[in-house]
């Protein structure tokens with residue numbers, strides 16, 4: 280059994296340890312005897328998207344998001360849209376999450392027309408939403424409590440057909456207004472959660488892996504791992520943030 284993972288734009292979208300998510304996915308599969316192949320797909324490189332099971336996109340500043348626009352619109356956007364509609368799994372963090380939406384209007388007035396894979400948009404504000412934060416995923420998105428770190432000025436608003444990933448317990452989430460955090464559309468999971476999210480939240484990590492595995496191998500099983508240390512760290516932060 281092997282899972283093919285594509286790390287999109289590792290050259291420009293990687294903030295606050297986002298690449299740790301790739302390491303985490305690989306290790307959690309390896310510990311269950313499942314192979315992984317990881318393909319890095321930076322600006323300017325092409326690949327056959329149909330071969331991948333799981334896509335990861337990290338976060339980036341406004342500048343990096345503008346830098347990759349021409350690459351997106353010269354082919355990758357179409358490939359990503361097709362993969363999304365084919366129900367491939369995507370985990371997209373912050374700048375990568377915004378990129379999956381319709382557009383991002385930065386607080387300095389630049390409009391980045393993104394790919395519109397998800398019916399959502401982002402508007403820059405002069406408030407920076409920054410800090411450790413915590414949210415609870417909706418039941419259909421694992422139901423688990425997630426802790427992490429957010430740092431964005433963009434406020435994201437979800438349109439019809441896209442549902443939140445979860446509800447904010449502490450922090451800002453999508454926009455600091457409606458208590459929603461992240462987005463789910465088909466098998467795309469978007470979130471503001473850096474940290475990186477997966478090593479800090481093993482339950483959510485396994486949920487992502489299970490979603491990706493069962494698409495290709497319907498009877499695949501993920502036996503439990505010893506997550507004692509991760510759970511202790513999670514509980515510590517959860518107690519701190521709940522105050």
Ligand code: GLN
Nearest residue numbers: 338339341373374432433
């Ligand atoms: N540039 C975006 C914002 O500030 C995303 C930042 C990020 O990926 N951390 O809203």
